[in-house]
Amino acid sequence: MSIDICTSNMAIPKIEKHEHVVFDASIIQHQTNVPSEFIWPEHEKPCLESPELVIPPIDLGSFLSGDPSAVSKAFQLINEACRKHGFFLIVNHGVDSILTAKAHEYMDKFFGLSLAEKQRAQRKLGEHSGYTSSFTGRFSSKLPWKETLSLRCSDDDQLSNIVQEYFFNVMGEEFEDCGKVYQEYCEAMNTLALKIMELLGFSLGAGREYFKEFFKGNDSIMRLNNYPPCQQPHLTLGTGPHCDPTSLTILHQDEVGGLQVLVDEKWHFIRPDPQAFVVNIGDTFMALSNGIFRSCLHRAVVNNKTVRKSIAFFLSPNMDKVVKPPNNLIDSNNPRLYPDFTWSELLEFTQTHYRADMNTLDVFSSWVLQKNT
Ligand SMILES: C=C1C[C@]23C[C@H]1CC[C@H]2[C@]1(C)CCC[C@@](C)(C(=O)O)[C@H]1[C@@H]3C(=O)O
Numbered sequence: 001m002s003i004d005i006c007t008s009n010m011a012i013p014k015i016e017k018h019e020h021v022v023f024d025a026s027i028i029q030h031q032t033n034v035p036s037e038f039i040w041p042e043h044e045k046p047c048l049e050s051p052e053l054v055i056p057p058i059d060l061g062s063f064l065s066g067d068p069s070a071v072s073k074a075f076q077l078i079n080e081a082c083r084k085h086g087f088f089l090i091v092n093h094g095v096d097s098i099l100t101a102k103a104h105e106y107m108d109k110f111f112g113l114s115l116a117e118k119q120r121a122q123r124k125l126g127e128h129s130g131y132t133s134s135f136t137g138r139f140s141s142k143l144p145w146k147e148t149l150s151l152r153c154s155d156d157d158q159l160s161n162i163v164q165e166y167f168f169n170v171m172g173e174e175f176e177d178c179g180k181v182y183q184e185y186c187e188a189m190n191t192l193a194l195k196i197m198e199l200l201g202f203s204l205g206a207g208r209e210y211f212k213e214f215f216k217g218n219d220s221i222m223r224l225n226n227y228p229p230c231q232q233p234h235l236t237l238g239t240g241p242h243c244d245p246t247s248l249t250i251l252h253q254d255e256v257g258g259l260q261v262l263v264d265e266k267w268h269f270i271r272p273d274p275q276a277f278v279v280n281i282g283d284t285f286m287a288l289s290n291g292i293f294r295s296c297l298h299r300a301v302v303n304n305k306t307v308r309k310s311i312a313f314f315l316s317p318n319m320d321k322v323v324k325p326p327n328n329l330i331d332s333n334n335p336r337l338y339p340d341f342t343w344s345e346l347l348e349f350t351q352t353h354y355r356a357d358m359n360t361l362d363v364f365s366s367w368v369l370q371k372n373t
């Protein structure tokens with residue numbers, strides 16, 4: 001496949017696939033030389049000695065309790081973080097730590113299977129759920145050193161068991177318990193995401209309920225990321241630099257560490273904390289906030305000793321919901337920065353035409369404008 005679209009002022013790079021590359025985690029982790037498809041260009045190669053970013057976490061429980069000083073503290077922290085880089089940590093979030101621990105344990109069960117067994121869940125083009133090893137079917141170079149299992153999830157009543165059913169139908173009875181855990185985890189993430197939306201709505205002066213309402217019936221994705229060890233970790237990346245095209249990401253990383261965030265033009269490690277969720281603003285929320293809250297640029301590095309796992313929940317609106325900012329964020333001094341679009345259009349753009357990176361929202365906006373003229 002090779003798609004080349006040109007917008008009025010921006011060329012969209014080709015997406016090419018090279019299906020001959022095989023990423024079998026059990027083999028590739030021992031290979032002394034990283035295959036060339038996994039070698040990232042010089043300017044994107046990771047710095048494995050980056051400094052750590054130290055930031056105060058947001059206490060969600062106290063904010064929701066309504067205690068005035070906690071509310072104003074959370075309000076101040078969230079405003080600073082989202083205007084500056086779009087990333088923050090949440091503690092006292094109400095998610096059961098046993099559930100999170102089980103979600104990590106079941107990752108070992110799934111990713112510990114042979115490649116052929118994992119490929120029973122192989123993600124097909126156009127589908128949201130399924131297993132992908134290193135995106136070898138989608139991209140030709142700068143392949144990420146990871147395998148993922150994506151699961152579509154939603155708070156729509158009709159899709160209330162979608163994760164559980166996926167495991168049962170695709171992986172069989174043996175994965176029934178695993179399906180139950182990930183179903184429960186998705187529901188916990190959905191509840192948490194909507195609570196965070198209250199905080200964001202409040203901070204942007206749109207009202208506590210505004211974004212919570214907007215995301216009712218959301219069509220989200222949960223992704224299990226498994227990063228095997230790599231013998232030349234300084235040459236590759238687990239996940240390349242990107243802003244999530246989705247609205248809000250809630251990530252839980254295991255104790256190994258590898259997530260880096262760009263702040264003040266420097267990459268910083270985010271030290272893993274089992275009690276905390278890492279939250280970042282994605283492109284769709286940046287558009288919803290009329291550019292006031294920034295989509296966060298981040299990436300993940302790998303290491304030569306230990307497998308690393310992370311679980312990401314990507315909150316996204318219902319497919320047909322029109323993404324446009326609330327009226328209070330638009331005036332003559334703050335004109336609209338992005339055109340109206342639907343999540344279904346942006347999703348299609350990142351899956352078919354353009355590999356999500358740090359410029360997705362701008363390139364996508366030009367594409368939408370050009371399409372509509
Ligand atoms: C809708 C999505 C596309 C990606 C997964 C979710 C949200 C983030 C996107 C992604 C993680 C951004 C970096 C590149 C990518 C290919 C990846 O490494 O996983 C992206 C996902 C994707 O396109 O499948």
Ligand SMILES: O=C(O)CCC(=O)C(=O)O
Pocket residue numbers: 223225239244251253258259260298299300309310312
């Ligand atoms: O694994 C990580 O820490 C980051 C993963 C990520 O950015 C993603 O899946 O979008």
Ligand SMILES: [Fe+2]
Pocket residue numbers: 242243244249298
């Ligand atoms: Fe991401």
